């Protein structure tokens with residue numbers, strides 16, 4: 001395909017309730033959306049994607065203004081200059097720029113969306129996914145009180161979510177976990193996510209979680225602490241899962257070889273795109289390492305792409321693939337629905353769900369910026 005132009009849209013989409021993690025609280029999703037126009041064999045085609053970078057560089061070094069800037073100054077010009085392009089060649093074209101994986105992922109996804117729409121096939125079909133739906137887990141932020149946490153969990157269980165993930169941080173770990181086990185029993189699938197808030201010096205606190213039969217503890221230590229995760233994994237019995245540390249298939253290979261994790265949370269944005277995410281799935285599966293699909297508060301644009309990816313056979317644990325209404329009263333797209341504990345694997349051509357124009361306008365926080373070749 002040949003790129004015609006790329007429009008950067010920005011929107012502020014309010015969250016239904018504040019979402020607190022060990023690194024901060026979000027009340028609104030400040031989202032960068034890409035609309036790519038291209039030509040395939042003389043036919044005009046459009047591709048959409050959203051960038052998962054947060055508004056602040058607290059989950060990783062990336063943040064949404066930085067992603068928009070590197071796309072505008074560096075990445076989009078490189079793609080425009082590349083001539084004939086496909087989703088499979090995007091990563092190679094952008095490789096000279098170090099890092100910026102969320103920005104690169106957004107570009108590759110927009111190209112892939114356009115490519116698949118031109119071919120008339122869904123991302124699920126492209127992947128060879130045969131499952132028709134994927135199990136739906138929910139990520140529960142840090143609340144002000146145990147009572148409020150229990151209310152939230154009760155609500156999600158009532159709605160049918162099949163797995164609960166509690167966000168934890170030092171001082172907010174045993175208490176909510178023990179309370180959830182006490183109230184809802186030993187059988188509900190339960191896991192925790194620390195977002196890198198602990199150190200090896202906290203081993204004793206983390207070992208206390210062993211008593212609660214958790215599916216896993218996600219990213220207890222720092223992003224770069226692979227060796228220390230391996231040490232922690234030897235000291236506790238709860239399976240260690242990595243999120244932030246797995247920035248690429250190479251990092252996943254290192255983590256597996258070191259014994260730093262027995263489970264991986266795959267987030268396409270974090271690893272540079274859905275094609276790298278697919279490679280990590282294949283690698284983990286070959287090594288008998290379970291994977292599940294994480295989320296980054298995606299709107300419907302990216303949420304449906306995650307649901308398709310999670311249909312691959314190595315995704316043996318429920319992902320953070322909740323319905324739109326978990327985070328948004330009004331999504332940018334037709335809502336993604338969670339029914340009977342599952343989200344449907346989309347079968348429409350492309351990888352992304354296109355935003356509803358009126359919603360994009362309603363939530364817009366800046367004028368759309370159109371980037372063209374040679375500028």
Ligand code: OSB
Nearest residue numbers: 059139195294295296297298320
């Ligand atoms: O660590 O998984 C995380 C949201 C933003 C940034 C990091 C994380 C999360 C979540 C929410 O846990 C997952 C979701 O989108 O459902």
Ligand code: MG
Nearest residue numbers: 193218219243
């Ligand atoms: Mg996480």
